[in-house]
Amino acid sequence: MTEEAIFAGFGGQGILSMGMILAYAGMIEGKEVCWMPSYGPEMRGGTANAITIISDKLISSPIISRFDSVVALNQPSVDKFEHKIKEGGVLIYDASNILKPPTRKDIQIYGVQGSETAIKLKNVRVLNMVILGSFIAARKTVDPKAIYKALESVLPERYHHLLPLNQKAFEEGMALIN
Amino acid sequence: MTEEAIFAGFGGQGILSMGMILAYAGMIEGKEVCWMPSYGPEMRGGTANAITIISDKLISSPIISRFDSVVALNQPSVDKFEHKIKEGGVLIYDASNILKPPTRKDIQIYGVQGSETAIKLKNVRVLNMVILGSFIAARKTVDPKAIYKALESVLPERYHHLLPLNQKAFEEGMALIN
Amino acid sequence: MGELKLMKGNEALAEAMIRVGCDGYFGYPITPQSEVIEYLSREATPRTGMVILQAESEVASINMIYGAAGAGRRVATTSSSPGISLMQEGLSYIAGAELPCLVVNVVRGGPGLGTIQPSQSDYFQATKGGGHGDYHLIVLAPYNVQEMVDFVKLGFELAEKYRNPVMILADGAMGQMMEKVVLFDQQPRKTEFPEWATTGKPKDKPHRVVTSLFIEPEVMEQVNLRLQAKYREIEQKEVMFQTIDTEDADYIFTGFGLGARIAMKAMEIARSKGIKVGLIRPITVYPFPYSIYKEIAPKIKGILDIELNAGQMIEDVRLAVEGKVPVEFFGRMGGMIPDPESVVEHFEKVFLGGK
Amino acid sequence: MGELKLMKGNEALAEAMIRVGCDGYFGYPITPQSEVIEYLSREATPRTGMVILQAESEVASINMIYGAAGAGRRVATTSSSPGISLMQEGLSYIAGAELPCLVVNVVRGGPGLGTIQPSQSDYFQATKGGGHGDYHLIVLAPYNVQEMVDFVKLGFELAEKYRNPVMILADGAMGQMMEKVVLFDQQPRKTEFPEWATTGKPKDKPHRVVTSLFIEPEVMEQVNLRLQAKYREIEQKEVMFQTIDTEDADYIFTGFGLGARIAMKAMEIARSKGIKVGLIRPITVYPFPYSIYKEIAPKIKGILDIELNAGQMIEDVRLAVEGKVPVEFFGRMGGMIPDPESVVEHFEKVFLGGK
Amino acid sequence: MGIQVQEIPINPEIVQDENLLYCKPDTLTPKPFHYCPGCGHSTVHKILMEVVAEMGIQEEIIGVAPVGCSVFAYDYMDVDMQEAAHGRACAVATGIKRMMPDKFVFTYQGDGDLAAIGTAETIHAANRGENILVVFINNAVYGMTSGQMAPTTLPGMVSTTSPFGRDVHTMGYPIKVSELLATLPAVAYVTRQSVHTPGNVRKTKKALQKALEYQKQGLGFCLVEIVSNCPSNWKMTPLESNKFIDDKMIPYYPLGDVKVPEVK
Amino acid sequence: MGIQVQEIPINPEIVQDENLLYCKPDTLTPKPFHYCPGCGHSTVHKILMEVVAEMGIQEEIIGVAPVGCSVFAYDYMDVDMQEAAHGRACAVATGIKRMMPDKFVFTYQGDGDLAAIGTAETIHAANRGENILVVFINNAVYGMTSGQMAPTTLPGMVSTTSPFGRDVHTMGYPIKVSELLATLPAVAYVTRQSVHTPGNVRKTKKALQKALEYQKQGLGFCLVEIVSNCPSNWKMTPLESNKFIDDKMIPYYPLGDVKVPEVK
Amino acid sequence: MAKSLGDVVIDIEKCKGCELCIDACPQETLALAPRINQKGYHYAIKVQDNCTGCNNCALICPDAVITVYRKIVK
Amino acid sequence: MAKSLGDVVIDIEKCKGCELCIDACPQETLALAPRINQKGYHYAIKVQDNCTGCNNCALICPDAVITVYRKIVK
């Protein structure tokens, strides 16, 4: 099993931690993991992405150009990555934020109401957890339990009171798929 | 024919120009010539030397460690170069300046009264021409006429009134040999 | 065994510096390795008293390293390509004065300001050229975050054993990516310093001088001969490389660092197609593992070298095999990453006559 | 034909810069080449209006060169080993921005402060490593004062033809010695400047940008590919070397610059002993004349490479002959000069089984 | 955010060519700035190019971009430009100006570029009185590389390499570049300005114009320091960052002329 | 020269150990100086080592030699020393001092080394208030490389790279290092001295001693600039060179304290 | 006395929503739009019809996205 | 009043004949020797027996080759 995913969106949408939590969960399950953020001044443009690879085997390059799955939280990310998904792969996007939805027919596309769900939970900052929930529901890359454990490790102690909210957001996100 | 010579003494004794005039004379005679001064902070120590090579053929390295002929105008130069003369070579030194004269038996040694001759000519600065005269008399590397022509080219115009004095010094120097 | 963590290469490297008991770090920010000085600024001094100083430039950094290493301390600097170029004079001085220290180059694409994306185009600089004069850095090429940690320790050991600067030649990806890593335990900082270090003239012993100046050529030659003898010893004793499935191999893929990871994947793909490919990964790129290539050359049909540059290590591979087997190249430049499929495709084209 | 003069290498070089119509020189003193800036300070401005500026450092010099070359002007700098190391970042930028200019390294012994005596130990730096990134200088290796003059002209021609920095790789002896030299006539300074030069935005045309920054890896790769294509062209077209008596040779002596002069003398000695030795002297060391060695390898019994270093060009010779013939080395380091007799002695020992 | 705002359409009577009061100058390319929202870099780019347009010297000026957030200045400024190595803009500008003394030459540099790695090149260009304009953006941080301490970071100010605040005893004091350079005799004009209010934008523009006039007169080295912001790395909104300029930066870096050319 | 002088033998009554007033300090090695006759470098070496001897800190001090005529300082000064790359002595000293804050650290640098290529390292070490002593020999020329113009060469002064005299309009003004560095807040003590008369030698020695005392007290960066000579490259006798110091150098580089530590 | 009547045109797709113009406008003519543009920024819009054409907003706008018109009414 | 009587010992082989001591001596005690030493320099010698032991010559001697003695005569 190998999952080559990319998470992309505006800076501030929690893009990087989404991938990091997934990588952490992969590690908890004993897998090989690799997480690689975009870096440098292109970030001034306001976009960010993180490649996350989870595999049973040695991981080759941390930088790849074709993906099993793409999570896109803004229009530029949809535009940029839709065509980099392998045939049969998955594209998840936040339907609340996208004007021109993706059009490919040879992949599975999920437009989830991420932002709305987050607003419903009264905290827009959990958008990333909602979407991660949808991602896991769609891909089953790791067990949700590993995600919960990963969250504990990734979130600094002083934010641990937010764990239940994040878990809730994740669950809501899972529920958006099917 | 190849002459590999070194001229050595204190800075200010005209060591470098001695070799340069010889090289120039060689060039006038259509020979290959190469002149290489010592350089760098060892000159702070007050000594200077210039290797001068005149040859019918292509000249290999400008820096050599064994010589056909050595001109030594102070004690450290005698000490340093006496043992670097090829068998059968020549060592010319200024007898007025040396306390411990050279001792080798397998070379020709000329201790000439250079400084005294220069004093006699009322200009200590022509010491180098005196010695160069002795050198040419001993080695016959180039024709004295070439030396006179070289002098004209090497000496800046404004010093050309000194040409006769220098030529005189050279002749006196030649006379010191035999 | 130490802790298992998920860490960014740059931060893992910084953490390893703290744990190995470094006395000081002097550096100047540059992408893609600024996390090193940032991590150290947060973590190091409170934990071990390690001195962290942001220098005014890379020229200053490397000369601070010179001073601190000359005082017998364990010190390190890190930078990326343009910054490492600025250190070349200093590195030559450090090599000439035989001071142990650790220098990390998290390579980005050049020449010039280039791009900040990962590259391997400083191989020649690290292993051959760089500064002036005949000298060598010991150069370690990590291929995952774990080695970013391990080579800090190994690097200081080699540096101190040979009184020679050691370079970790990583690349932007090694610095930026997160992977699993096992950390070694905190080591105490040194309290005793080598005899040659300038820590204040010892009573009744000669004063110590750290210098690379030997104005007399006779003396300088002796120094050079001593350095060369040291390099021969290092070439004898410290070569490190990894081989995979070379026993039955018809072909060899080779590469260092990220190139090697890609080569490994490409090898898997090739094997899955029934082509018997093995792999050689130099771990020390100076000293270069010439002998393993030489040894294997008569047994195989070809070598494909994969690098993130225009082809640099390939010269060493060719020097090793002396034309006994064809050596071909596949590389991408400017921050582009070769993908394993294209590697295999290229391999098939040049060795199997595919088009 | 021009004037015949007896001139010091450094001064001949400076005179050639004036005569070739240089617009500017920016440099910093260092032994053994300070005569260049001294001569230019006395001679240049009154004669041609050439701008001479003593910079505050070599780092400043090379970046002034960048600016001036970017303005389309013919400009040069000179230095010696440690100073050239400080220029590595700048050189990489110049190569990346494809600016033509002339850089002279009058090499002294290293590493570090080393010695000021002649050496050839910056061969790797000049031809392979040096700065970061995949780039090449065109490197010319003069072996007498005449070539110190001629290569100034040739250097600018190549630099401008390829928009690439050219290095003259000389050594302390080439700079300090006096030899006969024929000077070419004064050329006028340029009054027209290349299209790409930043001389002020032309009306109704796009502005010009001199840069080596291409942040997008896709773009950077294209730039790298263009650079590599240029280097291949240079390797095709600009290789220069000299051979002597290679037709009947059983053995080849080889070397560049001063090493070649010594090799020539050693060849004479060997020939006088009845040993058939020929000589190959690379004139361009980048591009290196691989093909001549490759061509000759099957016809001879051995190659002896003579350098004033620990053995650097020998790697290129070995790459060329691919083990088809043994390549042995004789060198001195640290400012010591090999003498032709010892060269022959060493040759006899390694090739004729003499002891 | 909850408040409903209603967009008002433009008034076609006013929005007519003849009434045009201000628009982006021609000397800027159409490319949108890559800078973060509210960043002073783009403001300075804009007014510098306005001055170039107003003086009619677009074809006679050559700029030098630094390494720093403004590394792409040449993508926006529609004049001939060179991209210098980090810190070496003044050396590059020297090379250009010495070759073409009749052209205008300016550098545009950040505080890391000018006052850390470029210290020697800056001081020596100033000391030689190179007849150039140096536009110096002091934002008290390394913006480009994401927030490390700069030579101008204020005492106690937090950055990624001074996470406990700049400790002047180990990290040194913020360097007052204008005052330092003004001590050199060959420096003609030194002024410190800002662009955080419309009034300051006006003054800075005036200063830039003066400096280029002085260059025309051959008076020598001119430095226009601009106290600016870096909302992203200061971790502030643009408005907060402008308040920080007022409250903290200007008290340490007072605005105004530090040195003016002597009237001859 | 023609005058006959008669050497007078020593007076054995006076030349006795108990009457010894002055001899070469133990902190100098027996090696004879390689400097040219009358060169101030050796005078400064001597008094610096006298201070080290008198303070009893030979085992606690580490020196940094420059690249310049005093590159071999370590051959004469019998203390632990490092030879720095050209201009980088202050960076090297920073490395040493930060590792061993309890030891004394000094650099010894020429004007080319400190004020040309080493400008950035010097200014930043000063600005950080590195607790070191910088001994700065201002001889207005590059001695080691045989007489090129230095940053401190006087206006109109001839050197091999200013053969028509230093033209301040193209080559810049001589840099007043002491005054420049004194403006930095972390600099504790700056003084300009000379060694061309016995009285000045005494004062310089005092200044060196003070600086090392301040270092002991942890006051920060101390600079002792010494206006010195270079008879060889000035093409003067040592006596003429000392007169030149009086007549030309001191008027431009006035002697005395430029900054003294505040009494707390 | 001459009276001036102003108006502004904002290139909303290039606006980054920094709010500097809003803060600088003495007339409170401007505000951020509730919607975001393609770059993800809430952009500045005119919310009052009282612009005097004082030019403050354009001067301060880092992205040079404001064009100002002013009609001099005699 | 105490009267001091001085003397100097010069290491003539290390003297470089710079004449600084000669110039600095208030007593004109010193002069250059007509002969040169092994390094080629005319070296400093004592030519008058009037040294007061003021130490000026030693202070100024760049090469530290002068040793000074002073006897305090009460």
Ligand SMILES: Cc1ncc(C[n+]2csc(CCOP(=O)(O)OP(=O)(O)O)c2C)c(N)n1
């Ligand atoms: C030789 C070198 N060292 C370091 C860097 C990395 N670097 C790029 S920009 C920068 C600092 C930018 O700060 P500043 O000059 O203040 O500009 P700002 O981004 O704040 O406008 C650094 C350290 C580099 N590109 N080259």
Ligand SMILES: Cc1ncc(C[n+]2csc(CCOP(=O)(O)OP(=O)(O)O)c2C)c(N)n1
């Ligand atoms: C990088 C580098 N550049 C240049 C030199 C050559 N160099 C040696 S000493 C020196 C200048 C010495 O002048 P200064 O510092 O004034 O010392 P002085 O000899 O006058 O005491 C120079 C330019 C060098 N060794 N290294």
Ligand code: SF4
């Ligand atoms: S990082 Fe700072 S300086 Fe750079 S563009 Fe953003 S706000 Fe401006």
Ligand code: SF4
């Ligand atoms: S060259 Fe000048 S500075 Fe150097 S030792 Fe001689 S007199 Fe002193």
Ligand code: SF4
């Ligand atoms: S021009 Fe003046 S009044 Fe009109 S919107 Fe802009 S700031 Fe407000």
Ligand code: SF4
């Ligand atoms: S100042 Fe410019 S960029 Fe900022 S909100 Fe106003 S219009 Fe938009």
Ligand code: SF4
């Ligand atoms: S001690 Fe004084 S009096 Fe005696 S020789 Fe020296 S200077 Fe003259």
Ligand code: SF4
């Ligand atoms: S000062 Fe010293 S070196 Fe000079 S002449 Fe006197 S004794 Fe000799």
Ligand SMILES: [Mg+2]
């Ligand atoms: Mg900044």
Ligand SMILES: [Mg+2]
């Ligand atoms: Mg000096």
